Amino acid sequence: MNFSAILGLLTDLYLAFKFALVPSLLDTARQPSLLIRPIALSRIFMAHVWTAFGPGVDENSRLEKQKLITPYAHGVVLDAGAGHGHTMLYLDPAKVTKYVAVEPNADMHQHIRRKAAGAGFNEADGTLVLLGCGIEDIGTIRAALNANGPCVDTIVSVLTLCTVPEPQRTIQALVDDILRPGGAFLFYEHVLSHRADVAWWQQFWAPIWQIPFDGCRLDRPTHLWISEVRDSKKERTGSVWAAQNVWGKDGETEDTLFWHRAGNFVKRLD
Ligand SMILES: C[S@@+](CC[C@H](N)C(=O)[O-])C[C@H]1O[C@@H](n2cnc3c(N)ncnc32)[C@H](O)[C@@H]1O
Incomplete structure (x- = not known):
């Protein structure tokens, strides 16, 4: 490398x-x-x-987000780890009815509220829901949305699943309990490389990198974990996905410790 x-x-x-x-x-x-x-x-x-x-x-990921988010995010959109709310810049207002920002870092909330005001989402009319919990806190998310079952049409995760605790369990719970049948799981993440030499260096740096950066791991095969999700609510062995499409970042070389994968997954209807 x-x-x-x-x-x-x-x-x-x-x-x-x-x-x-x-x-x-x-x-x-x-x-x-x-x-x-x-x-x-x-x-x-x-x-x-x-x-x-x-x-x-x-700015650096704008083209990928335009391809991933703008055409497919619809209905109630949950932004996992909303950060400063940059995802809102890519939402088509004609297709999105509610923006749910899940962001545990309270220092980021002022930025989310500012962007939401510019994008036409606000807490007073319920088009903005801002939650200070982690994405793994399914109970709080459901309670805030007054839902007993899956209630979100689109989950967006941009550079967040590198940080959440117990990522595989969290992804499974989001798909089982939050995402509606027919809903979209859209992600853009840096992931563990498929190249052994790059992966070795990612695993070398990961324990050091996570210390200052709020637990961010360089060595998670997030795109594979999402692809492997099964329907744990039903007695069947098949995938929970009706469709899945994964692609890389335009122009990115493989020789990078931040190897990105974007994905558009659609949950089965039945
Ligand atoms: C690299 S930033 C990306 C922010 C945003 N998604 C974007 O692309 O602009 C990662 C975000 O994930 C948030 N985060 C960390 N742990 C989280 C968790 N358990 N659940 C949800 N978000 C989390 C961080 O606070 C941070 O805002």
């Missing part, structure tokens, strides 16, 4: 610390208890990183 791709990660780390270290230290000075709460501190660091880099990351 190309040596500069391996070391490129150090450049990313350097830039992240350059922009996020000072504000994170200031936050720690205001709340010294963060020193004994490393997960909360990592989340604050990530919020500052995303303020600096979120717009650039969005």
Whole structure:
């Protein structure tokens, strides 16, 4: 594998610390208890990183999101790990009735509300639902949507499933309990490479990378896990998907530790 791709990660780390270290230290000075709460501190660091880099990351993946989200997101759309709400920029207002942002990092909520106002979603009329829980908290999501069964037409996950705890169980629960039959699961994620040399370096860096970046793992085969979801509610062995389509990022070389896969999966109707 190309040596500069391996070391490129150090450049990313350097830039992240350059922009996020000072504000994170200031936050720690205001709340010294963060020193004994490393997960909360990592989340604050990530919020500052995303303020600096979120717009650039969005711009860099704009073409993929236009292909993935705009034509297929419809009805009630749940944005898993909404961040600053960049997904809203790709929603077709004629097709989307409600935007549900699930974002556990409260420092990001002000950005979501601002984007929602620009996109015509608001909490007063129920077209915006903003939840501060993790995507694994199925009970809270259902309660907020007043639903006993699957109630969402589209789940969108952009660069989030790298971070959620127990990802396979969470994906299964989202498909079983949240996504309606006939609904779409749309994702754009960096995943474990299919190349052994790249995967080795992803697995090498993953435990280090996750410390400052709120648990983000470089070594998850998320696209394969989604593809493997079975219908656990019914006595059958087949896939829960009626259709699935996975593709890569245009122009991306395989020699990268951030190897992206986009996918459009449709849940079976029966
Ligand atoms: C790299 S950002 C991507 C944000 C957004 N999806 C986008 O592409 O602009 C990952 C987001 O996932 C959120 N996140 C972390 N753990 C999560 C969890 N358990 N459930 C839902 N979101 C989570 C983070 O707070 C962060 O906003």
